[in-house]
Amino acid sequence: MSDAALAGRSRLALVRESLPVAVLAILIVASSFLNRNFLTGQNIFNLLRQNSGTIIVSFGMLLVILTGGIDLSVGSVAAFSSVLFATLLDERQNDAMALPPAFGLTLLCSLGFGALVGYLVAYRKMASFVVTLASMTAARGGAYMISHAKTIPITNETVNAFNKSSLFRVPYSVILAGAVFLVVAFALSRTVYGRLVKAIGSNETAVRLSGIRTDFYVMSVYMVSAALCTLGGIIESRTGVGDARVCQGLELDAIAACVIGGASLSGGRGTAVNTLMGVLILGLIGNIMVLMRIPPYPQQVIKGVIIIVAVLLQGQNKAK
Amino acid sequence: MAVEFLVRMRGVKKSFAGVKALRGVDFSLRPGEIHALVGENGAGKSTLMKILSGAHAMDEGDIFVDGEPARIGTPRRAKELGVGIVYQEFELADDLSIAENIFIDRLGAHGIVRWRDLYERAQRVLRNLGFDIDVRRPVGGISVAYKQMVEIAKALSANARILVLDEPTAVLTPNETEKLFAAMRSLKEAGVGVIYISHRMDEVFSVCDSVTVMRDGEVTGGGRIADFDVDGLVELMIGRKLSTMYPPRTAAVGGEILRLERLDGDAFSDVSLTLRKGEILGVFGLVGSGRTEIARAVFGGDGLRGGKVFVNGAEARIRSPHQGKRRGIALIPENRKEQGLVLDMPIKTNITMTNIRKVSSRLGVVSAKRENGAVDELVRRLTVKTRDTRNPASTLSGGNQQKVVIAKWLNTDAEVMIMDEPTRGVDVGAKVEIYNLMNELTARGAGILMISSELNEIIGMCDRVLVVDKGGVRGELPRELMTEKDIMKLVVGGHGS
Numbered sequence: 001m002s003d004a005a006l007a008g009r010s011r012l013a014l015v016r017e018s019l020p021v022a023v024l025a026i027l028i029v030a031s032s033f034l035n036r037n038f039l040t041g042q043n044i045f046n047l048l049r050q051n052s053g054t055i056i057v058s059f060g061m062l063l064v065i066l067t068g069g070i071d072l073s074v075g076s077v078a079a080f081s082s083v084l085f086a087t088l089l090d091e092r093q094n095d096a097m098a099l100p101p102a103f104g105l106t107l108l109c110s111l112g113f114g115a116l117v118g119y120l121v122a123y124r125k126m127a128s129f130v131v132t133l134a135s136m137t138a139a140r141g142g143a144y145m146i147s148h149a150k151t152i153p154i155t156n157e158t159v160n161a162f163n164k165s166s167l168f169r170v171p172y173s174v175i176l177a178g179a180v181f182l183v184v185a186f187a188l189s190r191t192v193y194g195r196l197v198k199a200i201g202s203n204e205t206a207v208r209l210s211g212i213r214t215d216f217y218v219m220s221v222y223m224v225s226a227a228l229c230t231l232g233g234i235i236e237s238r239t240g241v242g243d244a245r246v247c248q249g250l251e252l253d254a255i256a257a258c259v260i261g262g263a264s265l266s267g268g269r270g271t272a273v274n275t276l277m278g279v280l281i282l283g284l285i286g287n288i289m290v291l292m293r294i295p296p297y298p299q300q301v302i303k304g305v306i307i308i309v310a311v312l313l314q315g316q317n318k319a320k
Numbered sequence: 321m322a323v324e325f326l327v328r329m330r331g332v333k334k335s336f337a338g339v340k341a342l343r344g345v346d347f348s349l350r351p352g353e354i355h356a357l358v359g360e361n362g363a364g365k366s367t368l369m370k371i372l373s374g375a376h377a378m379d380e381g382d383i384f385v386d387g388e389p390a391r392i393g394t395p396r397r398a399k400e401l402g403v404g405i406v407y408q409e410f411e412l413a414d415d416l417s418i419a420e421n422i423f424i425d426r427l428g429a430h431g432i433v434r435w436r437d438l439y440e441r442a443q444r445v446l447r448n449l450g451f452d453i454d455v456r457r458p459v460g461g462i463s464v465a466y467k468q469m470v471e472i473a474k475a476l477s478a479n480a481r482i483l484v485l486d487e488p489t490a491v492l493t494p495n496e497t498e499k500l501f502a503a504m505r506s507l508k509e510a511g512v513g514v515i516y517i518s519h520r521m522d523e524v525f526s527v528c529d530s531v532t533v534m535r536d537g538e539v540t541g542g543g544r545i546a547d548f549d550v551d552g553l554v555e556l557m558i559g560r561k562l563s564t565m566y567p568p569r570t571a572a573v574g575g576e577i578l579r580l581e582r583l584d585g586d587a588f589s590d591v592s593l594t595l596r597k598g599e600i601l602g603v604f605g606l607v608g609s610g611r612t613e614i615a616r617a618v619f620g621g622d623g624l625r626g627g628k629v630f631v632n633g634a635e636a637r638i639r640s641p642h643q644g645k646r647r648g649i650a651l652i653p654e655n656r657k658e659q660g661l662v663l664d665m666p667i668k669t670n671i672t673m674t675n676i677r678k679v680s681s682r683l684g685v686v687s688a689k690r691e692n693g694a695v696d697e698l699v700r701r702l703t704v705k706t707r708d709t710r711n712p713a714s715t716l717s718g719g720n721q722q723k724v725v726i727a728k729w730l731n732t733d734a735e736v737m738i739m740d741e742p743t744r745g746v747d748v749g750a751k752v753e754i755y756n757l758m759n760e761l762t763a764r765g766a767g768i769l770m771i772s773s774e775l776n777e778i779i780g781m782c783d784r785v786l787v788v789d790k791g792g793v794r795g796e797l798p799r800e801l802m803t804e805k806d807i808m809k810l811v812v813g814g815h816g817s
């Protein structure tokens with residue numbers, strides 16, 4: 001960046017933008033003091049792999065949040081996809097599908113689901129919080145209905161191979177998460193789509209009066225979010241089963257990741273890099289707490305406190 | 321206690337992230353005077369006043385109030401010292417009523433709001449300004465001119481001794497402006513010092529006692545207004561002589577390009593008009609006349625209840641701004657902060673927003689090179705004062721923001737330009753630039769529908785003017801017959817009947 005640009009942008013904005021990266025770096029260093037084995041490549045990959053589903057889903061959430069909305073249904077849609085996918089592949093049934101149509105149909109289902117939610121938010125002007133609160137319940141219920149509340153084993157070899165193997169020691173799920181990250185980062189910084197999504201979150205009226213179909217863009221982010229939930233849900237089935245109970249509370253992790261990464265819930269602000277940092281910060285804190293043998297319930301309390309602190313830090317920067 | 325100066329500011333300096341907005345400004349205000357503060361867009365007028373009102377902290381300098389050194393750190397402290405201010409951009413809460421906005425910090429004693437009393441107080445303040453409007457209405461639903469009056473009422477009701485008005489008349493029509501001037505004069509009688517910022521020279525000469533001229537963050541002159549004439553003042557402001565304010569209209573008027581037939585909407589009814597290629601058609605009307613609503617409806621911003629719109633002879637069903645744009649219609653909206661700009665986004669993003677496909681590949685990837693090329697050219701043509709078009713639009717001065725809104729639509733190939741107060745808050749030099757642009761556009765065959773509250777501008781630039789009142793067209797005057805008196809007569813005539 002040129003000097004003029006650096007001088008032109010406020011230094012505080014730069015500090016704010018790089019805060020999540022700094023926090024993650026500090027955490028990594030801190031954790032390596034706690035446990036000398038932590039900083040091994042294997043562990044880093046483990047961290048990434050544990051969180052690859054959350055990473056993917058968080059980018060959908062980021063797009064929704066950028067428009068000034070929220071998507072509470074991500075966990076449910078992921079679970080729904082997980083069981084639908086497993087059911088379609090279920091080789092115990094006579095009409096089991098091959099992998100490509102099974103995946104395509106699952107993806108189509110969640111796209112349709114996202115389109116419905118997006119339509120209600122964008123064209124019917126319903127509050128996204130309310131619409132996705134309802135769709136969260138509905139999708140989870142649907143998942144239980146399909147699976148009869150049982151786990152469905154995935155015996156398809158390609159799927160299991162995908163979940164287990166890796167390329168140059170990098171697990172496939174991590175590669176997938178990385179690809180989603182790159183696409184979203186590129187879309188936000190370089191494409192018409194990303195730019196308009198952000199602009200709509202800042203001032204929808206002005207964008208609409210620029211002759212842009214804002215409703216269409218708003219609807220689309222819910223579809224993207226739902227599609228990414230399908231990927232996330234399938235990755236979360238890495239234990240080899242489709243399960244209606246997976247991804248409970250995933251929406252909270254995804255929202256928290258965006259917020260820790262500096263995204264503003266009123267829209268218009270947030271970046272892909274920092275959202276990634278947000279997921280990793282949350283995940284790493286979880287790991288550190290396990291290393292420190294903190295029991296699960298206090299862990300939740302600590303997580304909550306961390307989210308508040310993160311938002312506070314950003315609030316102070318914003319006020320200035 | 322008789323002091324010579326209510327306010328003295330000495331050597332005031334202020335920079336924003338490396339941009340020097342004020343480079344050592346001296347300014348003083350006497351009790352009982354109306355003091356004009358004039359200068360180009362981005363000269364630093366608003367910044368200086370925001371320092372006086374505690375909204376910005378200065379980097380260096382001294383301020384004396386009543387001869388005593390004053391440390392104005394916060395808006396609250398400024399208020400205690402008797403500073404009242406109407407900012408250039410509105411600072412109203414849209415969901416609250418007019419009355420609540422006026423008395424936002426004095427809603428009632430002991431934390432209890434007595435609504436009847438509050439409404440009465442608000443109604444009284446507005447009536448003193450010559451305005452009658454239901455003070456229970458939420459501010460969000462009223463026009464910018466009413467919003468402006470609410471801002472003014474808010475500042476007046478605080479009993480300020482030092483009153484700053486930052487371009488209050490930019491959205492007002494002559495009637496309201498006169499009412500405001502009457503209020504200013506009576507404040508002056510009471511010993512209040514008024515600082516008045518405006519780009520309208522006629523107003524400065526008719527209401528002000530003294531003047532300070534700023535340019536590029538410095539004071540370039542000032543004194544008693546009687547010692548200046550318009551040309552001299554303009555030269556101090558822009559650093560060169562200005563030959564003509566309104567460049568001659570030479571574009572040939574051709575065939576019909578836009579026709580409205582019996583349009584009905586929420587705030588207007590039975591509106592018919594025809595705009596021709598190469599023509600500038602003025603729309604003049606008072607506050608609340610429905611002029612803005614008509615403009616928005618044609619563009620697709622609001623719904624229509626009935627009537628037909630024809631573009632180039634073919635009926636156009638325009639239900640959204642997107643469809644309006646595809647039909648070759650552009651709207652420069654009246655309220656740049658809320659409708660014209662995405663303030664948090666870069667200047668260049670704002671400029672290319674209307675036609676982003678033009679600077680991106682077929683797959684929707686923005687080409688930085690093409691974008692910069694388009695943006696740089698427009699910024700140069702409109703003399704937008706900025707160091708870097710990657711900065712957010714919010715860092716621009718008010719007039720420069722307006723130029724960005726115009727640039728947005730110049731970047732399209734719109735054939736019908738609807739301009740709602742296009743020169744609102746734009747300095748004299750840049751106004752001439754915009755007028756030149758309008759001439760250029762019409763010479764290329766575009767038709768312009770210009771809504772303006774400034775009679776001079778209507779008379780100077782329009783080929784024809786329509787007078788709008790109470791949601792309907794009340795009369796029409798061709799260029800030859802346009803005089804201030806005749807236009808106002810049509811407005812008043814409408815009221816009489």
Ligand SMILES: Nc1ncnc2c1ncn2[C@@H]1O[C@H](COP(=O)(O)OP(=O)(O)OP(=O)(O)O)[C@@H](O)[C@H]1O
Nearest residue numbers: 336341361362363364365366367715716717718719
């Ligand atoms: N918050 C800000 N951040 C960065 N730059 C700013 C900010 N506010 C003002 N500036 C810059 O300071 C300079 C002076 O701006 P100011 O708003 O005082 O101009 P002005 O004289 O009021 O102009 P106008 O007639 O257009 O209202 C401009 O160059 C502007 O870009």
Ligand SMILES: [Mg+2]
Nearest residue numbers: 366408717718
């Ligand atoms: Mg200003």
